[in-house]
Amino acid sequence: MSNPLVLDAPPGQPLIEYHREFDFPVHSVFAAHTDPDLYARWNSSGPTPPRFDLFEPRSGGAYRWVQAGDDGVEYAMRGVFHTVRQDEFLLQTFEFEGYPDVVTLEYSTFTGLPGGRSRLTGRSLYPSVEFRDEFLSNGMGDVMSDGYDQLDELLGSVPAGS
Known part of the structure; x- marks a missing residue:
């Protein structure tokens, strides 16, 4: 991919920072x-799109979605949208229900770049370095990179202005 995901997991700190550029506004x-329709088309690691039980991307909103794995077992994720500023910023929590009480705080900043391009910058704060390292060792970086590659493909297939 021409715009790779850059991911940094500082030693001894319970966070990851990342950024990726997109050739789209x-x-x-x-x-x-x-x-939710667009999100389901690129943020899916299983054989079928996720099912949304709730998806309210607004300040104070919440979400819960369920993804079936290759083995057919369902995995649920949930969280709260704390701050949503259109085309600028998302602050939300993320909890994989398979790890109850391990909630991350996720910051996403969206920045316009010259030529109709953009940059996504993010930070995920974990309850501990150990939990952060466990998520990384389970392939989180590859899943993120694959998802953003799928997002590139999706945005390339959606007519401008959609």
Whole structure:
């Protein structure tokens, strides 16, 4: 991919920081994070799209979605949207229900770049370095990278202005 995901997990700190550029406008990248139909098309690691039980991308809203793995077992994720600023910023929590009480705080900043391009910058804060390292060792970096590659493909297939 011409725009690789850059991921940093500082030693001894319970966080990851990342950024990735997209050859699409900031509005399109933001919409793909807040429109459930678009989100389901790129943020899926199983054989079928996720099922949304709840998806309210607004300040104070919440979400819960369920993803079936290759083995057919369902895995649920949930969280709260604390702050949503259109085309600029998302602050939300993320909890994989398979790890109850391990909630991450996730910051996403969307920045417009010259030429109709954009940059997504993020930070995920974990309850401990150990939990952060466990998520990384389970392939989280590869899943994120694959998802953003799928997002590139999706945005390339959606007509401009959609």
